[in-house]
Amino acid sequence: MEVSDEENGPSPNKPLNGTNGHDRKRQKMRKSFPNGAAVNGVNGVSKAQHLQEQRAQLPIAQGLEALVREIAAHDVTIILGETGSGKTTQIPQYLLECGAFPGVIAVTQPRRVAATSLAARVSQEQGRPLGTLVGYAVRFDERTGAETRVKYLTDGMLVREMMSDPMLERYGVIVVDEAHERTLRTDLVLASLKKILRARNGEESGKGKARAHNPLKVVVMSATLDAEKFSKFFDNAPVLYVKGRQHPVSIYHTSTSQVDYVDAALRTFFQIHVDQPPGDVLIFLPGQEDIESLESSIKSYANQLPSNSVGVTLCPLYASLPNAQQSRVFTPTPEGTRKCILATNIAETSITIPGVKYVIDTGKQKEKRHLARMTGSGFDTLLTTDITKSSAMQRAGRAGREGPGFCFRLYTEEAFDAMALSSEPEVRRSSLTSALLQLRCIGHDLETLDFMDNPDAEAVGAALRTLWILDALDETKRLTKLGRSIAAFPLEPQLAAILLASVEHHCTADVISILSLMSASAPLFPDSSAQRDAASEARTKFRHPSGDHWTMLNVFRAYDEVCGSESKGGRRDWCKRNFVNERALREAGDIRTQLRIVCDRANINKEISCGQDESPVLKSLVRGLLQHTALLQPDGTYKQAMGPSIIKIHPGSFLTEKRSPAIVYNELVYTTHIYARGVSAVSKSFISDFPKRVTSGRAGS
DNA sequence: GAGCACTGC
Missing domain, CATH: 3.40.50.300 (P-loop containing nucleotide triphosphate hydrolases)
Structure with a gap:
């Protein structure tokens, strides 16, 4: 074929x-x-x-x-x-x-x-x-x-x-x-x-x-x-x-289905490496874990090859990899070696790598799924799934950009035929809260607008309810003045509501820093399993008894001081020493600058800080994250205040193992349990300040 | 006591 x-x-x-x-x-x-x-x-x-x-x-x-x-x-x-x-x-x-x-x-x-x-x-x-x-x-x-x-x-x-x-x-x-x-x-x-x-x-x-x-x-x-x-x-x-300018790509399927795709990729790579003419190899894998495991297997087998054979230059490639290491894929392949790129589907659309002649496609990807969104706004899970036909064709095409290429699919032709044509459009899969609010601001109704694919009625209902809880929409679904203010910020409506609540609680400067870190794409505390103990030791000095939000704020405040005195290299060392992600802090810095500009435009004093008094910040958080609050039960677990789920605090949280009468959290993730991540302890009264909301939420769930 | 595909304002 x-x-x-x-x-x-x-x-x-x-x-x-x-x-x-x-x-x-x-x-x-x-x-x-x-x-x-x-x-x-x-x-x-x-x-x-x-x-x-x-x-x-x-x-x-x-x-x-x-x-x-x-x-x-x-x-x-x-x-x-x-x-x-x-x-x-x-x-x-x-x-x-x-x-x-x-x-x-x-x-x-x-x-x-x-x-x-x-x-x-x-x-x-x-x-x-x-x-x-x-x-x-x-x-x-x-x-x-x-x-x-x-x-x-x-x-x-x-x-x-x-x-x-x-x-x-x-x-x-x-x-x-x-x-x-x-x-x-x-x-x-x-x-x-x-x-x-x-x-x-x-x-x-x-x-x-x-x-x-x-x-x-x-x-x-x-x-x-x-x-x-x-x-x-x-x-x-x-x-x-x-018409395009694409060279032909010969495609091969396996005759039987492969249970262990990492092992199959390993064997296929060495068949190419030993038997085929020069040309770089791009292997598509679902995630970091598989990439790291395949990388070490290839390394150890390559070392066993005869000393006169062609070497292997390995390049892992996934989004959370530091930029310097990502750009290694663009450096010319060293003389006498074959480059092997191990990538997630970042290499499918976002990054085009020159010189690839062979593609190995495991046929797998990771996909974020949002489950049970009606139950207190639901929770996310990350699943390894089969790719779609259009993904498979896109991956194969990566071999034919500079000359005729080859694509080895680690699945059967029947499996390809059984794949979905393309993935469901995002409007059918993701939260519509932000989209609904933005459309309202330009006088469009998401409910009646003509879409290529119409949004799911349940998702629309969930978005309407969230916006009503935030007071962005009134009982008649009309946009409120607050709703228009919320929409002015480049943030999820829940987070923008926190910012606006911070004005009343006189802690806008602090809240802006926290929100910037919350909406940065990289995590502030990356989980490096290899150095877990050293990392948690180093981070202890930032720890705040109320939990993760104030801990994040402490890190940002400390980083701001370092930025005032240290050079670029000094900042990097500081981040390394403290096991915090500099990319997250830099991105949060950009977001913070932008949020401050929007505050100026909205006549909000962005400089007011609450110092070390934690409650104003926590009260503001609860205002936007009412649907993300939970109450302690006698058995030590937590039950959502506005949903039916029993949840646990994620072990990566600074608040894990602690018992607080009530918590507020950034998100729920479903792995072995339903875990709350980004958690702070709050007083129960912060939540019951909104009795109507909580009750009606229960009734509706 | 645990696992982070990829984007965007």
Whole structure:
């Protein structure tokens, strides 16, 4: 079996390649950039020319004019583009150059790095400094100016912008890229765009209103699956097909199913390593644990090979790995060795590794599942599951980026056939609390808005209830003044409610620090099993009797002092010595800066601290996390105040083994028990201050 | 007495 361009997806509705003469196109391109050479100077001429030649050679270049004609003729155009087609860099430039589309061209991306690096590339192709004609906007970082006409931004950023500009008036074209990934924010953007199109362009042309003065064009770009679904969603919008530049990948399945996929990966790797020509190997595994175990097995077997054989350079790759170690995958493979990358599905979409010729696919991944969300907001669990067909194809494609490749699947062809086509869109899987509130702020109802896939009624009910408990919505589900304030913060609504409660309790400075650490993606206290005792010893000095929130605050306060006196290296040493994650502290620092700016805008005094008095902070926490509180039972376990579950304090918590009449916690995780993580002891009265909420919560659960 | 796939404002 072979993955080729033709096999990768449905056949084209309108093949566009080869419809235009190659030479004509090149001339047209040069004409479009009279200033490029002047800006760049003598050396720049050849560089700019080189870039233009590269552009002209992209698979998409020959169909661009026809593509733009289609976009001009329709409100919405769906573009199916394979990887390597150049659609994301070229289409926005062509829309700009042809001069037919006034206003700013927005291009959304699910990931920050994609938005920033695409903007850098495209502004280079335009021969202009980044942030002038071409710019980007992602969280913590924006480079745009008054003359910016092409703006790459994350889909979450566009959702934020809709809250102050509900009709997205500043944009003439909105390109939604990677739409097949169906992130929650992409789905929010698509649903809103459908409504915005009706408002800005009027009803479908032919009858009724004349075209409005500021019409909007929408371009939806997707990989090869689900095109018809996008087309149907946008009233049968035309589907255009763009060919990619992908080399063929030969795919092999096992004849029997493999129970131990780590062992199977080990054997397959050495078959490749011993028998096959040079070329790096990428192995997909579900998680860190498997990566570490396979790494040590490969190491020990590689040492037993004859001394004259090719060595192995091992590169583990997963998100929580420090950046310096992640970037090892990009360093050239040392002479006389074969690079072997052991990766999670971070290598499926987020990181593209050059030089890979062989892929070994275990067919497994880890997936976060939210269980029993109606029972006091539910709990999360992390399961190892089978991947989907589209994941399997994406993984195989990683072998064919630079030349013909090979993919060894550690599962049978029958198992592949039995896989789901693609994973459920995020809107069907995740909490809708934040989405519902944001939509309310721009006057949309999540309950009635037309989505690609409609949200689950239970999840909508849970979100409504949470927002009502926070006083963000009133009894009639109308947005309150508090709800609008909550939505102004780039935080989960529960956490934003804590921040606003801190104003009344005069501890905003302290609470902002805690919330920043809570919403950072990396954990402050990583659990390194190897040095567990040393770690807990070193962390003792930060320990606060009330529990984890104040302990986190103590760490942040200490780190702030270190930052005032130490160099970059000194800070790193301090973190290492104390077994705290510097990445978490740096990210929290960025979040804290952003939260302080929003506070200023909302006329909130961000400087007020409660010093060492713990109750104001704890009272604020309870206000936002009412659904995450539990009461001590006679047997020493805890029962949710607003749900039926019996829970335990996670052994990693500083409060474990302690008995407090009541606790508040960040999250519940289900492993061997239902554990509460990020726990603080609170007075029962803090919870019963909201009797109506607690009672009604019980009745509803 | 225990286990952290991946994103985003």
